[in-house]
Amino acid sequence: MDGPVPYFHWGFIQISLANLVVIGVMLLIFVLALVLPFPGHRGRRDHDADQR
C-alpha cells in the first residue's frame, strides 16, 4: 500500500492503474446493463401478443 502506484502513459494521457480499472469496470457494468434482460420484464412481442 505504501509503495509507488503504477501509472500508464500514452502521449499526454497519464492514468493510475487503479483509476484505469475503475473506468474499465464502469464500462463493463454499462454494457451489461444494456444487454442483460431485466427480471420480471416480458419482451415487447409477448406484451403485444397479450393485447391481441
Place this chain on the structure above:
Amino acid sequence: MTAAERSGGIPPEPIAAVAVAAESTDEKGGWTGAAAGWLERRLPIHKLLPTRQPFYIGSWVYVFGVVTIAALVWVVLSGVILAFFGPQWWHVSSIGRFVNSLHFWSVQLFFIFMVLHLWGQYWAAGWRNGRAPTWMVGVVIFLISVVTAFTGYISQQNLDAQWIAVNAKDAINSTGAGAFFNPLNFGQMYGLHVMLLPIAITLLVVLHVIQVRLRGVVAPLGATEADLVDGDSPAASGS
C-alpha cells in the same frame, strides 16, 4: 344567559358552517390556500407515486439513478457516525476504521453509479421534451459532489489530507478564489463537508427525483407510440 348573549349578541356559528367558510377562503385566496392549490396542481400524487411505468423502463440502465441514491444514504449515515466520534476514533479504533472505510467506499459507489446514470441519460438525450431543468439540476448535483469529495479528502486528518490541501491551495490561489475558499483552513473545509454541501446535495436530489416524477422518464430515442403504453414494470425506478 344564552351563548348568543354571552358573545355580545352574535350567535355562535355551527362547526360545519365554519369548515365550509374556511374551505371557500382557501379557494378564494390566502397564502395557505394558494400554496395548497399550487401544490395540488403542480405535484399531483398520481405523478409523484405512480403505480405503473412505461414499457421501456424495464432495463438495468434505469436502475443506476436509484442505486446512486442508495449509495448516498450510506454516505450520509456513515458520515453522521464519523462526525459524532471524530478523527482519533476513525483512525485508531477498528470499528472507527471500518466506518471510515464504509464512508469512503460508499462515496466511490456513489460517484461510479452517478456517472453511469449520467452516461445513460446522455446517450438517451435525457433533456428532451421539457426535461432540461432536470438535466441541469443533475449537473449541479455532480459538480457539488466533486467539491464535497474534495473537502472530504482534506478532512481526513492524515498526511494525505495535508498533501492534497497544500497542493490545492496553490491551485485555488491561481484561480483567484483563495481568499474565500482556503483548503488550508480546516474549519472551513470540514464545515463545508459535513454541513453545507451535504444539505445542498440532499435537497437537490429530492428536487431531481420530483422533477423526474413530474415529467416521467424520457422515452428512448426512436420510440414509437406502442412503446409509450404502460408496461409490466413496477414503478420502482428513481432514474
